[in-house]
Amino acid sequence: MLPLLSRRDYLARTGCGFGALALAGLATQSARADAxxxxxxxxxxxxxxxxxxxxxxxxxxxxxxxxxxxxxxxxxxxxxxxxxxxxxxxxxxxxxxxxxxxxxxxxxxxxxxxxxxxxxxxxxxxxxxxxxxxxxxxxxxxxxxxxxxxxxxxxxxxxxxxxxxxxxxxxxxxxxxxxxxxxxxxxxxxxxxxxxxxxxxxxxxxxxxxxxxxxxxxxxxxxxIRNLASGLSTSAAQEHFDLLRELNAEQLKAKPGDAELEAVAASYELAWRMQKNAPDVMDIAKExxxxxxxxxxxxxxxxxxxxxxxxxxxxxxxxxxxxxxxxxxxxxxxxxxxxxxxxxxxxxxxxxxxxxxxxxxxxxxxxxxxxxxxxxxxxxxxxxxxxxxxxxxxxxxxxxxxxxxxxxxxxxxxxxxxxxxxxxxxxxxxxxxxxxxxxxxxxxxxxxxxxxxxxxxxxxxxxxxxxxxxxxxx
Structure with a gap:
């Protein structure tokens, strides 16, 4: 039979466990943010x-x-x-x-x-x-x-x-x-x-x-690789993407852990970065x-x-x-x-x-x-x-x-x-x-x-x- 624990002993012994759970939750959020x-x-x-x-x-x-x-x-x-x-x-x-x-x-x-x-x-x-x-x-x-x-x-x-x-x-x-x-x-x-x-x-x-x-x-x-905001000026394209990023962020807050939604948002982020790099990489005229x-x-x-x-x-x-x-x-x-x-x-x-x-x-x-x-x-x-x-x-x-x-x-x-x-x-x-x-x-x-x-x-x-x-x- 397990010995009875006072409230103080119970909290002292399980406090580390609660901390580990909290840390795991924060780590998951951090990993998701990194991903x-x-x-x-x-x-x-x-x-x-x-x-x-x-x-x-x-x-x-x-x-x-x-x-x-x-x-x-x-x-x-x-x-x-x-x-x-x-x-x-x-x-x-x-x-x-x-x-x-x-x-x-x-x-x-x-x-x-x-x-x-x-x-x-x-x-x-x-x-x-x-x-x-x-x-x-x-x-x-x-x-x-x-x-x-x-x-x-x-x-x-x-x-x-x-x-x-x-x-x-x-x-x-x-x-x-x-x-x-x-x-x-x-x-x-x-x-x-x-x-x-x-x-x-x-x-x-x-x-x-x-x-x-x-x-x-x-x-x-x-x-x-096609442009996400074809026909827009640089500043307008930036505004267009910033708005899209904000909308994605709101959706992710509303549906935390939605892998498909995260993948879609990530694909837009990658596509935006690609627009600034891919044209140069694929320009064979530089050879x-x-x-x-x-x-x-x-x-x-x-x-x-x-x-x-x-x-x-x-x-x-x-x-x-x-x-x-x-x-x-x-x-x-x-x-x-x-x-x-x-x-x-x-x-x-x-x-x-x-x-x-x-x-x-x-x-x-x-x-x-x-x-x-x-x-x-x-x-x-x-x-x-x-x-x-x-x-x-x-x-x-x-x-x-x-x-x-x-x-x-x-x-x-x-x-x-x-x-x-x-x-x-x-x-x-x-x-x-x-x-x-x-x-x-x-x-x-x-x-x-x-x-x-x-x-x-x-x-x-x-x-x-x-x-x-x-x-x-x-």
Whole structure:
């Protein structure tokens, strides 16, 4: 039986507890105020990071790996023969395996490149000049045969469910390096194949969604951050924003702890700061003529994507944590999706080749490549056989190539392999969940610990899958 306490003893013994409760309440209010002032403040990761930021070069539609970086001599030898393959679309639609298809040789000549002797075709001659900086993964495989599901899986780790995008998870886990710029920017995103979900926050707090600038297939001049008070003078814009800030403050007082309202108010605060900083950061005219030429700016074929890649470098250098640049369009058959006209790959390659090589060279000479991950690839690869006996290739989620540069990945290195035709990943297979886990690892994030509780369970980018592909790490 507990001893009886006098009123004086009770207050003396519990006074510290009341103080702790009061302090906790004040601390919560203070933390909320700090979060409102800068909700994207940089946070420590789970372990020491090799990289601080990511530039993702999304080749929308799916580049043919067997025509670019996955050398398969057997395709030349067996060209034109009718052989049986497990066609992903046939299997998905009918469950039948072993459909007969016509083998189609690469349209571009392969040769060994660089000091590493990496086999690569003539499709990307400029990137071939910096090939020793690249880490190739030839055994990628993913989910989804159609563009929509596969694109969502690439960005969000799910083919159909509404899930946060990769950039949103990174921003949630690490915050931003800049208080005056968004931590996640998507340059020229497509409105199709998942659209805004590919840079969306889903159930994460709204402050972690990506900021879209421009549109896929549109001119780089449209890739701007719009003014909150367009058309107003500086003083009038300030008055407009001050009034908005006061209204937000009153709403927050009336609804303390409302996370969505706090996120909206914080987004206005960030947008106001962005207006004073983003235009300068995104103004590529400040770059030297030599640098602009390095990216292919001023040349018709490369001008647009070159400007977007240079914007990506400027944003990354200014502290943006995750920048995605989409090479694509808003049509039903996006950019690299050559089902019946594979030679069209050459036009797309000319548009991106020099800008990508320029980006890599520019990052390297500025000392930024060491702690910046450049990630290149599409939502899947393409088949080693002609689609419907024609002049193009169909979708291939079962085996394809992606490359990474910088950020602690092994340079001049190739990992994994598809079969002798390039149809299916067979050696050291790397699922897209594994690649997500590996990139997060290099950023200092443990994909199993990067979780968010929603609807009664903890969610993560890799769901219940994924492993770090340590063999590709330097």
């Amino acid at each position: 409102l002032a800068n909700p994207l403040a940089a946070k420590p990761g789970h372990h020491p990071a090799k990289a601080k930021r990511v530039i993702f070069l999304f080749m929308q539609g799916g580049v043919s790996h067997v025509d670019s970086y996955d050398h398969k001599p057997l395709l030349d030898k067996e060209d034109g023969k009718q052989l049986k393959f497990d066609d992903a679309r046939v299997v998905a639609n009918t469950g039948m395996r072993g459909s007969t298809q016509r083998v189609m040789k690469p349209l571009w000549k392969f040769a060994q490149r660089g000091q590493s002797g990496k086999w690569a075709s003539d499709l990307f001659p400029e990137v071939n000049g910096v090939i020793d900086d690249l880490c190739f993964i030839h055994s990628m495989h993913t989910e989804g045969v159609a563009h929509g599901p596969a694109t969502l899986f690439l960005h969000c780790g799910s083919t159909s469910f509404v899930r946060p995008s990769f950039g949103s998870w990174v921003l949630y886990g690490l915050g931003s390096e800049s208080a005056n710029l968004p931590g996640f920017v998507s340059i020229a995103p497509s409105s199709g194949n998942g659209g805004a979900r590919n840079y969306g926050n889903a159930f994460l707090p709204a402050i972690y969604q990506g900021t879209p600038v421009g549109r896929a297939g549109g001119p780089a001049s449209e890739a701007t 030297t003529k030599e640098t602009q030429k390095l990216y292919g700016i001023g040349t018709k074929e490369t001008d647009n994507f070159g400007k977007q890649c240079l914007m990506a470098r400027r944003l990354s250098e200014a502290g943006v944590r995750f920048v995605q640049v989409t090479y694509g369009d808003n049509t039903a058959n996006p950019a690299w999706d050559q089902h019946s006209n594979l030679p069209k790959h050459a036009d797309h390659a000319r548009a991106v080749d020099k800008p990508i090589a320029g980006l890599l060279a520019d990052l390297k000479r500025r000392g930024l490549l060491e702690d910046t991950i450049v990630w290149w690839g599409g939502e899947f690869g393409r088949t080693p056989y002609a689609e419907k006996n024609g002049t193009g290739r169909d979708h291939n989620p079962g085996g394809f190539t992606m490359w990474l540069a910088g950020g602690g990945f092994k340079p001049g290195f190739s990992f994994g392999a598809t079969d002798e035709f390039g149809a299916t990943a067979v050696t050291d297979k790397v699922h897209l969940h594994d690649l997500h886990a590996t990139i997060l690892h290099q950023l200092g994030l443990n994909h199993e610990k990067l979780t968010f509780k929603f609807a009664g369970r903890n969610f993560r980018l890799t769901d219940v899958h994924g492993r770090v592909a340590k063999d590709v790490l330097a």
